[in-house]
Amino acid sequence: MRWDNLTIEAEEQAQLPGHRDPATVRRFDAPEALDTRFYEVHAKSVLNRVPEASRMPFRWTVNPYRGCAHACVFCFARPTHTYLGFNPGRDFEREIVVKVNAPEVLRAELARRSWKGEHVALGTNTDPYQWVEGRYRLMEGIWEALRDAANPCSILTKSPLLLRDMKLMLEIAQRTNITACLSVPTLDEKAWRETEPHTPSPRARLEAVAELNRAGIPTGILVAPLMPGINDAPEQVEPLLQAAEDAGATSVGGVALHLRGEVRGVFMGWLEQARPDLVPRYRELYRRGANAPPEERRRLSAMVRRGRAPMSFRTHGHVPEHGDEVERVLAPSAPAAPAQASLF
Numbered sequence: 001m002r003w004d005n006l007t008i009e010a011e012e013q014a015q016l017p018g019h020r021d022p023a024t025v026r027r028f029d030a031p032e033a034l035d036t037r038f039y040e041v042h043a044k045s046v047l048n049r050v051p052e053a054s055r056m057p058f059r060w061t062v063n064p065y066r067g068c069a070h071a072c073v074f075c076f077a078r079p080t081h082t083y084l085g086f087n088p089g090r091d092f093e094r095e096i097v098v099k100v101n102a103p104e105v106l107r108a109e110l111a112r113r114s115w116k117g118e119h120v121a122l123g124t125n126t127d128p129y130q131w132v133e134g135r136y137r138l139m140e141g142i143w144e145a146l147r148d149a150a151n152p153c154s155i156l157t158k159s160p161l162l163l164r165d166m167k168l169m170l171e172i173a174q175r176t177n178i179t180a181c182l183s184v185p186t187l188d189e190k191a192w193r194e195t196e197p198h199t200p201s202p203r204a205r206l207e208a209v210a211e212l213n214r215a216g217i218p219t220g221i222l223v224a225p226l227m228p229g230i231n232d233a234p235e236q237v238e239p240l241l242q243a244a245e246d247a248g249a250t251s252v253g254g255v256a257l258h259l260r261g262e263v264r265g266v267f268m269g270w271l272e273q274a275r276p277d278l279v280p281r282y283r284e285l286y287r288r289g290a291n292a293p294p295e296e297r298r299r300l301s302a303m304v305r306r307g308r309a310p311m312s313f314r315t316h317g318h319v320p321e322h323g324d325e326v327e328r329v330l331a332p333s334a335p336a337a338p339a340q341a342s343l344f
Contacts, residue, residue, distance in 0.1 A: 014039060016084055016097065023097070032131055032198070036069060036094045043099040047109045047120070058121040058154075062106060064138040066097035068126040070158060072196045073270040074225050077125045079261040088262040089269075093198075096132065103141025110149040119177075120146065123156035131198070133161060143168035150175040156222065158183045158199045160208035169217055180219040181253075182209050186231035187240050194274050195230065202240075206247045213248035220244075220251035226300040227257045228285065228292070229278045237303045254304030256297045260290040 013022040016039060023039040048061045067081055071093040078088035086095050099105075109115060122128055128139055143165050146153050153172065155162060162169075162180070172178045182205045186192055192202055205221075212219040221244045226232045244252050259267055264286070271279055285292050292300075 016041060028132075028135065032069070036096065038132060039095065039097045040100045041097060042101045043105055045109065046099060046102045046105045050124075056121075056124075058119045058124075060118055061121045061124040062102070062128075062142060063122075063125040064099050064102040064128055064136075064142065065126050065130060065132070066099075067092050067095055069093060069096060069130050069132060070127055070196060070199045072158075072199065073267055074195060074227065074257055074259075074263065075126075076258070076260065076263060078263050078266055080125065082262065089266050096130075098132070098136055099138070100136070102138050103145055106142055107145040107148070110145055110151055117149070117151055119152045119154070121154050121156070127157050127159060128155070129157045129159035129161040131159075131161075133159075139165055140168065143172065147172045147175065152177040154179045154181070156181045156183065158196070158205060160200055160204045163208055163211060166212065166215060166217070169212075170215060173217060178217060179250075180212050180217050181222055181251075182206070182219065183222045183224065184209075184240065184244075185223060185225060185227075186236055187243065188231060188236045191227075191231045191236070195227070195270075206243050209244070209249050210247035213250065218250045220249045220253065221247075223252060223254040223304060225257035226254055226303070228296065228300075229281060230275065232300060232303065234303065241304070252304060254301065256292045256300045258290045258292070259286050264290070 014025050016023050021042065023041045026038045026040060027033065027036070028038070046062050046064070048063065050056050050059050050061060066084065067086070068075065068077065075092070078092045081088050081092045081095070084095075084097065086092065122139075122142070128142075133139055139162070145151075147168060150172075153176075155169075155178075157180075160182075169178055169180070184202050184205050185196070187202050192199070209219045209221055223237070223240060226237075231237075241252060257267075268279070268282065271282060285296060291297070
């Protein structure tokens with residue numbers, strides 16, 4: 001049973017917008033869970049349709065969690081927490097919604113006669129393998145549902161915890177298409193710890209890329225976001241590109257930071273504390289909106305293009321509002337993870 005490993009310190013009740021029944025609120029007696037509450041809800045549906053206006057390369061997503069304990073300062077999903085009455089800063093990181101019935105609901109939805117077996121992308125909003133997945137183990141049932149329905153799918157994550165479910169992923173690969181992508185913005189330890197404070201080591205993520213590719217799951221990496229003055233120096237980017245190639249990554253995507261909605265306030269607040277020297281530069285770069293100027297996006301794209309071996313590239317035309325995102329294709333015969341364009 002996936003609940004056997006839960007250690008609960010306290011239990012409360014709370015009402016969340018959009019949910020008819022009160023959520024069960026749990027606190028776990030674990031160092032990584034200090035000051036964090038988990039709102040267990042029963043979802044009516046977990047297949048989310050992607051608006052056509054978003055121009056994503058997939059139409060359906062599944063996100064078993066809302067909010068993310070990874071606490072990345074640049075996370076594009078932070079504004080979604082405001083729909084629940086939470087703030088996009090501290091609450092996004094510490095008030096996590098858990099759809100405890102996600103596997104069962106997904107299985108039922110995939111079995112509907114109206115379902116056409118379209119591609120399902122996982123990890124497009126918040127990370128399904130954030131640390132608490134080790135407690136709830138929702139992804140096991142989700143993979144099983146996708147396997148049994150022979151439904152094509154992809155996963156985007158920052159965590160090597162997905163290796164726990166590699167057997168299920170391989171079973172899916174025997175029946176339909178599945179790809180994976182690991183987000184690795186930098187190998188620079190200072191930049192990593194400052195901007196992604198509760199994520200697994202970038203080196204561990206690259207090791208997961210290598211292991212998945214060796215097993216036969218086409219897996220790429222996403223170098224995103226590229227943040228001027230933080231993780232965009234050649235001496236930071238080039239070793240990462242080489243490490244991706246060494247790991248057998250099927251593709252490498254790169255895109256510049258964009259600051260939409262409440263993300264701007266969270267990121268700029270962090271910048272003022274951690275890197276006040278960069279505040280004037282960022283105010284100028286993003287003075288006209290969420291995206292960096294075209295010339296800056298081209299500069300960052302060119303960094304991803306530079307490699308030690310002949311590569312091919314293609315621009316993701318389906319996300320023009322995100323800037324000049326470039327995919328550096330290392331193994332053109334292997335499909336890239338279609339979820340990778342959705343994160344930034």
